[in-house]
Amino acid sequence: METPSPGLILDRETKASERPGDHKDELRLWLRMLTCSTLIETEIRNRLREEFKTTLPRFDLMAQLDKSTTGMTVGEVSQRLMVSNGNVTAVVAGLLADGLVDKRPAAQDRRVQVLTLTALGRKSFRAMAERHEGWIAELFAGLDQPEIVQLFRLLGQTKASLHQAIKRRADEAAGRGENA
């Protein structure tokens, strides 16, 4: 746990550029990030179930709606959560059944469904959100403030890099004539 992975020790003798075609460091980085994400997700999932008898997808969806005063469409929520439309429909169905969310067609465009938290939903979410914030703080308690800032910054870089690579790929595909 404390010993750094040998592959990441780089000195003047062993530069990345001297191992052409090798990208083991990036792979290790990804696997470590995935481990962290999975550990956090699993723990939050467990606590939501134990303390609030709910699930992470429901919590996440309610979190989006809580941020918006005027409500959000299915499409907006699906984009924000980076899940499929169909998934939003399914999760919303559960929340509707529990009276936590309201769904109604938009006045101007009847294709669009506008989702809002009900009063019960808002109250219920706020209680969970407060605990949730504490749980996350506990989980990151081993990092001091500068480390948190630095990690946040590097993940910002990462996010930009990902968007760029993903866009590049999509453009290439479009260029090759992938007809929609």
Add this chain to the structure above:
Amino acid sequence: METPSPGLILDRETKASERPGDHKDELRLWLRMLTCSTLIETEIRNRLREEFKTTLPRFDLMAQLDKSTTGMTVGEVSQRLMVSNGNVTAVVAGLLADGLVDKRPAAQDRRVQVLTLTALGRKSFRAMAERHEGWIAELFAGLDQPEIVQLFRLLGQTKASLHQAIKRRADEAAGRGENA
């Protein structure tokens, strides 16, 4: 996307300790990490489907088996991948059907099922793994080597912090007399 989140700008005037009970920075950090993980997962999932007509869970499972020469038990795989036993059983069922994995009871202990890659499975995985490593490298291409090393290190810190917090919680639960 480029502008840093205001909450993370900390100077001498605005220390975290001066906002007791506030843990918005940790929350933002977690959400950003989740965004990165999700972007990578989705992209890898898409490419595995497009280029190899397979799924991420299958790839991940095969990756574990590829690392082991002697085979792994269901329990070992489940621990490594941080998924439930039942899930391993289910994914393995698909791989068995496709002739990529072999499953047989251990000689000494017939409770245990030993999983190995078949020759086809190994060949098939190696081809995917090579492409996979390239994809990951592309996705992280916006980070230079020192950034990768630094991010890896900080995620190591994070991982340690998570294990500590999760263990603490489990110990507390056990102490309160959670009978198995």
Add this chain to the structure above:
DNA sequence: GGATATTATTTTAAGCCTGAAATATTTTTT
């Protein structure tokens, strides 16, 4: 204005995933 294309959402079929209960096997206790 009517045909066509686009957009938003839902449905569908299939696979992933979980926790808990059930099953099978081995180990420990008495």
Add this chain to the structure above:
DNA sequence: AAAAAATATTTCAGGCTTAAAATAATATCC
């Protein structure tokens, strides 16, 4: 050695998730 406890895996019910097809409504084109 029989009974009880522990361990490894599977089964089960239920929920999540996706991509692709279907549906419905709006916008665009001629």
